[in-house]
Amino acid sequence: MKYHLLAPALTLAFTCAAADGNWPQFRGPSGSGLGDGAHPAVQWDTAKGTNVVWTAEIPGLSVSSPVIWGDRIYLTTAISSDAKQTFRTGLYGDTDSAPDRSPHQWKVLALDKKTGKLLWEQTAYQGTPKTKRHPKSSQASPTPVTDGKVVVAYFGSEGLVTYSTDGKLLWKKDLGLQNAGWFFDPDSEWGAASSPVIHKNTVIVQCDRQKDSFVAAFDLKDGKEVWRTARAEIPGWGTPTVVAAGEGRSELVTNGTKAIRGYDADTGKERWTLSPNSEITCTTPVSGHGLIFVTAGYPPVRPVYAIKIGSTGDLTLKDGKDSSDAIAWSNKNGGSYLPSPLVYGDHLYLLNNNGVLTAYDAKTGSRVYQQRVGPGGSFVASPIAAAGKLYIASEEGDVFVVKAGPQYELIAKNSVGEPVLATPALAGDLLIVRGAKHLFAIADTEKK
């Protein structure tokens, strides 16, 4: 087993902030959730319109996040022909699929960032969904990705599609049936949710399903497959993360049940594996302090791993050990289930589905605090951070603003008046919150 200690600067290069107004993928730059340099509003009132720049009604059902580049916001939705279809929110553990077999339209939308006005929309696919969805999920759960030239949307079984930023179809690809569902009963289909990421001139998708899982890269220009690596995996929902791994290399880090894995992002060659992990994995790896943090929150283990970037080989810890040359620290039972982790400043933040927020010293793994956010509730959106604050959205439609740092302090609670399951996005000082029916653009209007 080899490992390299990297200067933190190498990873910082990948987490350039959203201050330039771009939030290109799920959770923004490098999936970090960080908008440093941005100063989003702390308080707003959607009912009175205080600090609400605009509100746009979004048709259909989707838990995907908006992405932002320049003056445009891109997002996806799936519109059912049955208008009654909705999410079932709250804390529950049902495993059955949603009873929704109505014909759908899968769409990509582009909105003007300043006004919320619809600039274009394209229907990527229409028909009866090829797989079912979880009652809390949608037929359009993966977040699109953009590099400012193209927008790529992944709709699971309904394919991968790329448009120019003006809405012209560039290419489409059918990646086969993406029947991601319950490991225990493959007939319980929950739908795909892993979001695509852009690396250099390729878009990478992680397709963990009941059979023949894989991760693959496609040329952004024409959709031609650049590489594909088979994964001995069962269904998973986490978005992969690309990190700089030194010596000019980039590493693709994937969450997964059988193993957490690192691949060469240019070739798809596997570089390292780490187990054990939860039987269901949903979160996105994040990096900081020369470490990559991976977590999962389902039995039989709910681990948190802080992996030294650049490690290779089988990184699995020896029995009874919680660190090694390759693992800075770990614990077996602190992992979060749906919300992805956040590294901000010196701390790693993990949010449980029930709203319990745990802060760790990112370098050592020492627990700094554990606190229920507000009165609790149900949380699936991942936390994001900017200007020394964490923004945490609940399914009940509340966005909690918590001071970042070693002591928990709730600064504000703002309601958007409808369920929030999508992770919010940041564009400069503009906070974009996707509710079940609307997109809310929020900013401190007094400041201007």
Place this chain on the structure above:
Amino acid sequence: MRLIALFAFASMLATAADTNADLLSAARAGDLAAVKTAIESGAVLETKTPYGQTPLYLAAMNGHEDVVRFLLDKGARTDVSDTFYKAPMLGFVLQRKHWGVAKMLVAKPANPDQTLGEVTGSGRADLVETVLTTSKPSQSALDKAYESALEGKKADVAGLLKKAGANDPAPPVTVDAAVLSSYAGTYKSEQIPLEIKVSIREGKLYGQATGQGEFPTKTLSATRFAFAQAQLELEFEGADAFTLKQGGQSFKFKKVVSK
């Protein structure tokens, strides 16, 4: 020659594994013809998935009555719990409301006490009647089920259990208020991903698990509290820990937040 023999043996093993996989797949899909073919080809009746599910388990949890009937006739075991959730097959059957399958399974209960508890929770008088006519649950199981039915206001079920000889529930015990209030707080288990909030109101202990409704308990002693409807019991070991007992399993909980 030895190499050929080894190769032949390896091929036989691979074929057996394929046949077993075919049986599991057919049972899950409810394909009776394929189930019969797999059994005739030598598939093992009690073969298991990596999670310990047998063909009967899979057919039952997916509500395939004809396959369940066939496998029961072949002698498939009903007392199977999976290795991941440790859930008996009847648990998923009742949760998914496959009442026809449930009736077949409870007609051959491997553990009458446990089966009676499970079907009482479903509130289905026909299932309770089947258990009572095809097996003989213990007096203790009858009493617990009766109390559960009374608490859940399931009059039909309670009537059947009373007729079968269930005793009236004992009155609750009164516990010192200071002792009772010392139990209040939030508890977490290392064994299962669940938090339970314990609160005290008007001399009664209430529990509330993550994402579920609050449940009242009956005080059995200064340290034991029961919720008959869910057939669960909390046994406190001091003011900072308790053991949750349910369905023959025990889970340790430690207090993480007081009050």
